[in-house]
Amino acid sequence: MTAGTVPAPVPEQARPRGPRRGPTARRKRLITTTRPWLLLAPALVVLAGLLLWPLIKVILLSFQDYEVKFGGGVGTYTGFDHYTDLLGDGRLWRTVLPNTVLFAVACVALTVVLGTLAALLLLRLGPVWRLICSTAIMAAWAMPAVTGTFVWVWLFAADDGLMSKLAGALGLIDPATTNWFTERFAFYAIATLNVVHHGFPFVAITVLAGLLTIPKELYEAGMIDGANAWQRFWNITVPTIKPIFLVVTILSTIWDFKVFTQIYLMPGGSGTNEDVFNLGVWSYQRAFAQNDYGAGAATAVLLTLLLLVITFVYIRTLFKESDEL
Incomplete structure (x- = not known):
């Protein structure tokens, strides 16, 4: 290019441009x-x-007030009548809700504590014995709830139950006159043993998996x-696997x-003794035994x-703990 020559303009298409957005x-x-x-989407649809x-x-x-008829059913809209009757029923506040809450709290606490102790024991074992013991305790978790319930009913059966005979031999009760399933506290004590026995293996194996990562x-x-x-457990183990404890507590809760099967299948739990009903059994009884499907549905919604x-x-607690880490 010679001096004084004006450069030709650059075509619009040839000019460099930034990243297109x-x-x-x-x-x-x-x-x-x-x-x-x-x-x-497929999983969400299912x-x-x-x-x-x-x-x-x-x-x-x-x-609704739902009436079952041959070939279908007819529902009549009643508004919040079922919820008003439910919340105004003295049985809800006197027996059903306390049974549900106190029973669940006791089962969750005992399940998590016993499962954690079992996990700590498994952690101290060698690989072979850990495998053997883990398989043994998982058999309790694999057992159907129906089968496990009947085993506990047999153990505490009046007259010929193993625990009744043992308590009678120790002079604690009279097996001929004692029925464990008619008294509210004894009924739920047996149900608690049943639920904890069935649920602690899951907690044990889950907590053990967390312990192996520390x-x-x-x-x-x-x-x-x-x-x-104790200080090592409380200051090292618990903070490190706290999310795992929260998860097993949520699931156990x-x-x-x-819980329905373990209560319903025990003597008196299927309808003859209303003092031992929880929300699950009470909902079933109101819907199917009393043919009041709307009231049973309201109990299930509660x-x-x-x-x-x-x-x-x-x-919320779990996410809060995750944000602080």
């Missing part, structure tokens, strides 16, 4: 946002069909600092609040709301 970028963000939901739709039907049924150097440092076994509140509190 037009439709392409928006399309990528849209794909990134929607792709996980598209992948989850869950909606199996869980959400029946839940909606139960809620709708709780606002570095041994943490315990060695604690021993060097002079911490005893959900399972134990809606139990669901109670579980949702408890689960929400646990999950």
